[in-house]
Amino acid sequence: MxxxxxxxxxxxxxxxxxxxxxxxxxxxxxxxxxxxxxxxxxxxxxxxxxxxxxxxxxxxxxxxxxxxxxxxxxxxxxxxxxxxxxxxxxxxxxxxxxxxxxxxxxxxxxxxxxxxxxxxxxxxxxxxxxxxxxxxxxxxxxxxxxxxxxxxxxxGTSTATADDDPADDPTEPVAQDDVSVEPVTAAAGPDTTVVSCRVPSSVADELVARAQARGIHPQEFLAELIGRSLETE
CATH class of the missing domain: 3.30.420.10 (Ribonuclease H-like superfamily/Ribonuclease H)
Structure with a gap:
């Protein structure tokens, strides 16, 4: 195919x-x-x-x-x-x-x-x-x-509908200045779990800028940051 x-x-x-x-x-x-x-x-x-x-x-x-x-x-x-x-x-x-x-x-x-x-x-x-x-x-x-x-x-992949997953709690709206850093679309290997989060726009811009400076995808850079943070705990 x-x-x-x-x-x-x-x-x-x-x-x-x-x-x-x-x-x-x-x-x-x-x-x-x-x-x-x-x-x-x-x-x-x-x-x-x-x-x-x-x-x-x-x-x-x-x-x-x-x-x-x-x-x-x-x-x-x-x-x-x-x-x-x-x-x-x-x-x-x-x-x-x-x-x-x-x-x-x-x-x-x-x-x-x-x-x-x-x-x-x-x-x-x-x-x-x-x-x-x-x-x-x-x-x-x-x-x-x-x-x-x-x-x-x-x-052939079934896509989720509004009835498949619970909606976000309407009493806890996301702040308007919070945006997704990147949609979770980077290829994940067999030992990889995909995680998505929201951060303030200023943080997202900084993450993207630092990733571009290194010539890597923002998701790769974010994964490295998380990994280093976990290693130091």
């Missing part, structure tokens, strides 16, 4: 408030972004998060992208950049090296096909990813909650 998805990025100002998203169907998609980034970073992050989210699947992956930069970078240019120590032919450092290095690792051992589609040309999956990436960028621009989506839900 092949997982078929579209990945897209959006930046309002380029650089500016930016979003990224991948989309399989209405029950399986994920979006996020930054307060300030470029469209290319959004395009790359959408693919990277899709790879990470589906890492435990044995299925092949087909990704529609409207960015020739992303496709060429991942299928043509990256081997040469790596040989030169992530330098271009002119000796300058490759842009977005952190994301590209993470993508190189995430692609290792995977069977992935990329196909270019023209943006804004009524391609159903591409349009859905674009809408969600733009919505994420707009949310960062306005300082509102980012519509992050359900994450990766394997085909």
């Amino acid at each position: 092949t997982i078929i998805a579209a990945a897209d990025g959006s930046a309002l100002g380029n650089p500016g408030p930016a979003g990224w998203a991948w989309y399989i169907d209405d029950t399986s998609w994920h979006a996020g972004g930054w307060k300030n980034a470029t469209n290319n970073r959004g395009e790359l992050m959408a693919v990277l998060d899709l790879l990470r989210s589906t890492a435990d699947s044995d299925d092949e992956l087909k990704i529609y992208c409207d960015s020739q930069y992303v496709i060429n970078a991942l299928t043509k240019w990256m081997p040469g950049w790596k040989r030169k120590g992530w330098k271009k032919a002119d000796g300058k450092e490759v842009l977005n090296k952190d994301l590209l290095a993470s993508l190189d690792e995430a692609l290792s051992g995977r069977t992935v096909e990329f196909e270019w589609v023209k943006g804004h040309n009524n391609h159903e999956l591409n349009e859905a990813a674009d809408d969600r990436a733009r919505a994420a960028a707009t949310a960062f621009q306005k300082g509102t909650s980012v519509p992050e989506g359900p994450g990766y839900v394997p085909a």
